[in-house]
Amino acid sequence: MSNRLGRLAPAVGAVLVLAACGESADPRENTDAAGDEDGGSSGGQVTLVMESWRNDDLAIWEDVILPAFHEQHPDIRVTFQPTAPDEYDAALDAKLSGGTAGDLITCRPFDVSLRLHEDGHLAPLTDLEGMEAFGDVARAAWSTDDGSETFCVPMASVIHGFLYNKAAFDELGLTPPETEEQFHELLAAIAADGTYAPLVMGTADQWEAATMGLQNIGPNYWNGEEGRQALIDGAERFDDEQYVAVFTELASWAEYLPSGYESMTYPDAQNMFTLGRGAIFPAGSWEIALFNEQADFEMGAFAPPLPEGQDTCYISDHTDIGIGMNAATEHPEEVRTFLEWTTSAEFADLYANALPGFFPMSDHDVEVDDPLAQEFLSWRDDCESTIRNSYQILSRGEPNLENQLWDLSAQVLNGTVQPADAAAQAQAGLERWYEPQQQ
Amino acid sequence: MTRPRTSAPPKGLDVEDTTASGRPPATRPAARPRRRFRTHLVVFIAPAAAIYTIFMVYPLLDSLRLSLYAPVDGVQTFVGLDNFVHLLSDDLLSDAFWNAVWNNLVFFAVHFFVQNPIGLLLAALLAAPTLRGRSAYRTLLFIPTTLSVVIVGFIWQLIISPVWGFVETPLLGQSSTALVTLALMSVWQYIGIPMILFYAVLISIPDELIEAATVDGAGAWSTFWRVKFPLILPTVGIVSVITYVANMNAFDLIYTVKGALAGPDFASDIMGTLFFRTFFGFQLQQGSSTMGATVATMMFLLILAGVLAYFYGWQRRIQSYQL
Numbered sequence: 137m138s139n140r141l142g143r144l145a146p147a148v149g150a151v152l153v154l155a156a157c158g159e160s161a162d163p164r165e166n167t168d169a170a171g172d173e174d175g176g177s178s179g180g181q182v183t184l185v186m187e188s189w190r191n192d193d194l195a196i197w198e199d200v201i202l203p204a205f206h207e208q209h210p211d212i213r214v215t216f217q218p219t220a221p222d223e224y225d226a227a228l229d230a231k232l233s234g235g236t237a238g239d240l241i242t243c244r245p246f247d248v249s250l251r252l253h254e255d256g257h258l259a260p261l262t263d264l265e266g267m268e269a270f271g272d273v274a275r276a277a278w279s280t281d282d283g284s285e286t287f288c289v290p291m292a293s294v295i296h297g298f299l300y301n302k303a304a305f306d307e308l309g310l311t312p313p314e315t316e317e318q319f320h321e322l323l324a325a326i327a328a329d330g331t332y333a334p335l336v337m338g339t340a341d342q343w344e345a346a347t348m349g350l351q352n353i354g355p356n357y358w359n360g361e362e363g364r365q366a367l368i369d370g371a372e373r374f375d376d377e378q379y380v381a382v383f384t385e386l387a388s389w390a391e392y393l394p395s396g397y398e399s400m401t402y403p404d405a406q407n408m409f410t411l412g413r414g415a416i417f418p419a420g421s422w423e424i425a426l427f428n429e430q431a432d433f434e435m436g437a438f439a440p441p442l443p444e445g446q447d448t449c450y451i452s453d454h455t456d457i458g459i460g461m462n463a464a465t466e467h468p469e470e471v472r473t474f475l476e477w478t479t480s481a482e483f484a485d486l487y488a489n490a491l492p493g494f495f496p497m498s499d500h501d502v503e504v505d506d507p508l509a510q511e512f513l514s515w516r517d518d519c520e521s522t523i524r525n526s527y528q529i530l531s532r533g534e535p536n537l538e539n540q541l542w543d544l545s546a547q548v549l550n551g552t553v554q555p556a557d558a559a560a561q562a563q564a565g566l567e568r569w570y571e572p573q574q575q
Numbered sequence: 576m577t578r579p580r581t582s583a584p585p586k587g588l589d590v591e592d593t594t595a596s597g598r599p600p601a602t603r604p605a606a607r608p609r610r611r612f613r614t615h616l617v618v619f620i621a622p623a624a625a626i627y628t629i630f631m632v633y634p635l636l637d638s639l640r641l642s643l644y645a646p647v648d649g650v651q652t653f654v655g656l657d658n659f660v661h662l663l664s665d666d667l668l669s670d671a672f673w674n675a676v677w678n679n680l681v682f683f684a685v686h687f688f689v690q691n692p693i694g695l696l697l698a699a700l701l702a703a704p705t706l707r708g709r710s711a712y713r714t715l716l717f718i719p720t721t722l723s724v725v726i727v728g729f730i731w732q733l734i735i736s737p738v739w740g741f742v743e744t745p746l747l748g749q750s751s752t753a754l755v756t757l758a759l760m761s762v763w764q765y766i767g768i769p770m771i772l773f774y775a776v777l778i779s780i781p782d783e784l785i786e787a788a789t790v791d792g793a794g795a796w797s798t799f800w801r802v803k804f805p806l807i808l809p810t811v812g813i814v815s816v817i818t819y820v821a822n823m824n825a826f827d828l829i830y831t832v833k834g835a836l837a838g839p840d841f842a843s844d845i846m847g848t849l850f851f852r853t854f855f856g857f858q859l860q861q862g863s864s865t866m867g868a869t870v871a872t873m874m875f876l877l878i879l880a881g882v883l884a885y886f887y888g889w890q891r892r893i894q895s896y897q898l
Contacts, residue, residue, distance in 0.1 A: 222835075226855040226862065247859060340748055342838050343858075396737020398748025398839065404738050531859035535667055538859040539836065547840055552750065568667075 182470045183213045185238030187231070189224035190457070196490045204486055205477055212470045214240070232257045232462070239465040240474065243288035243458035245277035246527045253280070253287040259463040262286045264472060266479030273361075273521065274497035276528070277455035288458030289478050292487065292494035295512045296352040296452040299419040299427065301412060302434040304332050308415075312438035316385065319441040323392045326415045334392035336414030338400025345545035346538075348418040349386050351524045353440045355450035357382040360522035368529055370572030374563035375556075383555035385443070387548045398550050406430075421512045424493035428508070437511045439519060453521035455497065533569030540565045639875070641868035651865070658869040672870070674841055675849040676877070678754055682845055683822040685758035686765075691814055693762075694769030695807075699799065701770070702777035713774070717767035724764070728831040731760045747832065750842035757843055761828050765821075769814045776807045809895050816885045823878045826851065846874045 186197075197216040205214060217238055219227045225248060231237035232252065241258060243249040252258045261267065262285050267275075270290050278288035300312060308329055313319040326334040339345045357378045358364065366372035373379075394400060394408065409417040410430040417423070419437075427435060442449055459478055461471045477483055484496035485503070492506035495513055504510050526538040540562055547553040553561070566573045645654045663669050700706065701713055719727065735742040735756070746756040780803055788798045826847025829837055835857050837844035852860065854867025 229862075247861075251861065338748075340838070341834060342836055394738060396743065396745040396748065399736065399745035400738055400748070401732070404736065408738060527859065534860075536858075536860040539857065542836060542858075543838070543840060546838060550748070550839060552840065 181211055181213055182467050183215060184240055184465075184467060184470055184474060186214055186216050186240040186242065186459075187224075187228055187238040188216060188218040188242040189221040189244075190242065191218035191220060193491060194218055200490045201483070201486050204482070205474065208477070209473060212473060214474060228252075232464075235464060237462050237464070239462050239467060239471050241288075241460045241462050242291075243278055243460045245455050245458065245523075247529075247532060249278055249288055249458065249460070250280070253285075253460075256463055258287040259461040259465075259468070260285050260287055261289065261461065261475065264289065264475055264479070266476045269479050269498040269500060271497075271499065273523075274455060277523070278458045278460070281529070288460035289475050290455060290497040291457040291459050291478065292491070293453050293455045293497050294494060295421045295515065296348065296454070297419060297421070297437050297439050297512055297515070298352075299409070299417045299423065299508070300436050300438065301332070301409070301415050301431075302436045303412070304415045304433075305436070307331075312436060313441045314438075316441045316443050320388070323416075327392055332415040333394040333408065333413060334415055335389055336405050336409040336417045337389075337393055338397045338402065338405050339546040339549045340399050340401045340404075342542040342546040344402050344405065344418075345386075345549050346541040347524070348420060349389065349549065350382060350541060350545045351452050351454075351526075352418055352420075353385060354382045354525070355452050355520075355522045356440055356443055356446065357385075358525065359448075360450035360520045364522055364525040364528075367525055367566075368572065370570075370575060373573065374566055375559040379559045379562070380556050381443070383544075383548050383558045386545060387551070387555050390549050390551060393549070421493035421495065421509065424506060424508050424512075425491060428492070428506070435508060437508055439515045449515070449519035450522055451515050451519045452524060453495075453516060454523045454527075457494070530566065530570065535565040535568065537562065537566060635875070638868045638871050641865055642872040645865045646863075658866060659873075662866070662869050662873065668866075671841070671844070671849055672846075672873070675844050675846045678843065679823055679825070679845045681754055682758045682761075682825060683819055685755060686762055686818050686822055687815065689759070690762040690766055691769050691811070691818060694766050694814070695773050695811075697766070697770045698773035698777055699803075701774050713771075716770060719764045720767035722764065724827040725831050727760060727764045728828055731763070732832055748839060750839050753833070753839060754843045757829055757832060760832075761825070764828075768817070772810055772814055773807060776810045777803060780806055805894075806896055808893050809890075812885060812889050812893065816882060819881045819885070820878055823874060823881065846870065846877075850874065 188197075194216060202214050202216065206212070225244065228237060228241065232241075232255075237257075241252070243252075243258070249258060253260075267286065267289070272283065274290040274293075275286050276283070278290060279286045304326075305311070308326065308331075310322055310325060313322050323334040326332055337344055337348060355363075358367075358372070359378075363372060363378065367374065390397075394414070400408075405414075405417070406423070406426070408414050410427055412431070412433055439449055439451055459475065461468065461475060465471050479498060481498070481500035481502070484498050484500045487494065488496050488502045488504050488509075489506075492504065492509035493512070495504075495509075496502055504513055524538075526541055530537040531539075544553060544558040544562060548555055548558045563573070642658055643653060643655060644651045645658060646652070647654075661668065662672055697716060701709060701716075706712075732747065734740045735746050737743055737745050744752070746752045784802055785798060788802045793801065824847065825845055829843050829845060829848055830851065833843050833848075835848055835852050837848040850867060850870045851857075852862075853870050854862055854864060856862030
């Protein structure tokens with residue numbers, strides 16, 4: 137045994153040395169050199185590297201989206217190079233300052249990307265051909281505060297709502313609710329039956345409580361964009377009655393959550409729902425692809441139910457992903473070519489259908505085949521769209537409103553903070569650093 | 576240590592011993608070191624020293640330096656101790672910091688009072704002369720230590736999950752229980768370390784001592800406390816200080832199980848997770864390398880204080896026996 141290992145060791149050593157040699161002959165360097173010498177003639181192919189946090193989408197980019205682009209532009213080769221989502225921002229920062237980042241940068245919405253732009257890492261794209269396909273709301277997430285300059289092409293948004301188990305609803309003879317009153321009756325009926333957990337969500341990871349709870353039903357209370365802008369202007373306060381009301385509604389969910397929800401994580405909730413043990417899942421549209429794959433029952437979706445006496449519905453149609461150009465790229469022309477392609481109807485169609493639940497934000501008419509995704513998308517026609525209220529400007533200081541809402545929403549659901557206290561704490565947090573709220 | 580004692584005595588031997596070699600002590604230091612400079616020592620130490628300097632000493636010093644700087648108009652500027660003043664006086668930051676320090680001490684206390692005594696008990700049982708299947712127990716008890724923290728966190732999360740596991744109470748979801756639960760998960764994983772260290776000392780105790788005690792009429796209980804325990808006291812100290820350093824630096828288990836926000840309501844937030852959020856940022860919170868370095872420096876100082884207290888308050892006072 138030890139003899140065999142002894143012989144193996146030099147072999148492993150040799151392989152390691154060879155591997156190290158291989159790396160020094162990076163194929164990218166060759167193409168770069170070739171490109172420079174040929175001046176972009178037929179022989180030179182330019183390779184562009186795309187940074188992203190969407191490692192779940194690797195196969196879709198490589199097999200569906202990028203081949204379509206390569207077919208039209210055989211001289212450009214794009215490689216999709218994702219990092220784990222929770223490491224992306226830190227890793228990208230390090231790579232950009234070290235000068236090793238890819239040519240194409242997937243952009244987080246609002247301040248994270250704005251800072252990269254201000255630091256000169258994301259090149260301006262205001263005059264990019266095809267940019268006119270995006271409205272102001274879509275561009276807002278990747279524009280300077282005054283809206284004069286845009287630095288990423290909006291790629292996709294996600295819509296919040298509720299997914300439900302159709303089989304369970306049929307079995308219990310239930311229909312999706314339209315008002316909050318119906319929603320509560322529905323939850324009570326499911327709870328009384330006892331077969332299914334009425335609402336499947338946990339608070340252990342904290343963000344679900346804020347994102348799929350508060351930001352899901354909230355826009356109906358603060359009237360979408362109107363309320364969001366009013367918070368930014370300082371016209372409304374976070375301890376106003378509508379915010380207390382939404383925390384109160386959130387707190388009322390607690391009795392319908394599975395027992396022990398305080399220690400239930402996001403994957404726990406996903407598994408519980410797709411295993412058919414729950415009836416309703418407060419969701420974001422990004423769940424669709426995974427749930428279609430994992431659940432063996434039919435699912436439906438309904439928009440956040442309307443609070444009493446309200447007839448306009450508001451949905452959180454959150455701008456989530458954009459794509460921009462590394463200002464330090466050696467191939468700005470090719471990068472722009474690719475970015476122009478991402479503004480096209482062809483890209484929107486490919487993307488929307490390859491990733492159901494991620495909705496393109498361009499004005500092109502896109503047919504989405506997936507019925508669930510279609511349902512989410514249809515709410516855009518009837519309801520007013522808005523984005524999460526903590527994302528623009530309000531999370532620039534300490535304490536950070538987004539993190540605070542995670543903590544407070546989870547605690548409201550856990551019953552360790554009262555709704556009115558939660559609203560007051562959020563307001564106190566804003567007042568601490570945000571001038572328009574200090575008056 | 577079989578080499579004849581011609582130069583400096585091996586550590587641990589006292590002065591009487593060296594003079595016993597018959598040479599006048601005054602002439603020795605002048606005569607020896609110059610003639611025989613031990614080049615091979617330098618050669619052997621150099622690689623380790625170089626790697627350690629580049630990857631440990633330099634980053635540590637640079638991190639200490641960084642804590643004295645802050646970005647002013649986008650430029651790193653020397654600000655003296657401002658970061659520390661800010662960390663300890665700003666109501667938000669200091670609350671978070673003291674909360675993390677307190678949680679860290681609780682985390683350490685659980686290890687100190689649960690892990691180490693149980694480790695000692697297991698070691699004493701393993702060292703019992705009548706035990707059968709000794710190596711099987713030893714291996715089984717040590718295996719968790721070799722597992723990845725991610726696996727340990729995942730398995731325990733499933734075991735105590737109200738959804739999939741055996742425990743009805745959401746232990747990891749309540750502010751009152753989360754931290755202690757996490758600490759006990761860590762105790763379960765690392766119990767093998769104190770156990771092996773204690774075990775190694777226990778089995779090195781010469782049989783004559785035990786036999787003598789038995790002849791003198793001591794039972795198992797008093798043999799343990801009056802003969803064996805004094806002999807393992809130095810190891811108790813070492814195990815304590817190792818536990819302290821490892822716990823004050825802890826991060827991985829809590830980050831794996833509870834994420835960087837270390838909920839609920841920061842009940843499991845320790846200095847490692849606080850450092851992570853401060854340095855790298857979290858979600859929409861932007862990271863600050865200088866404030867992060869300040870938190871890291873405070874961690875370093877707290878650990879240093881603990882280790883110094885151990886050296887001066889414990890190690891210099893207790894008596895070691897040469898076996």
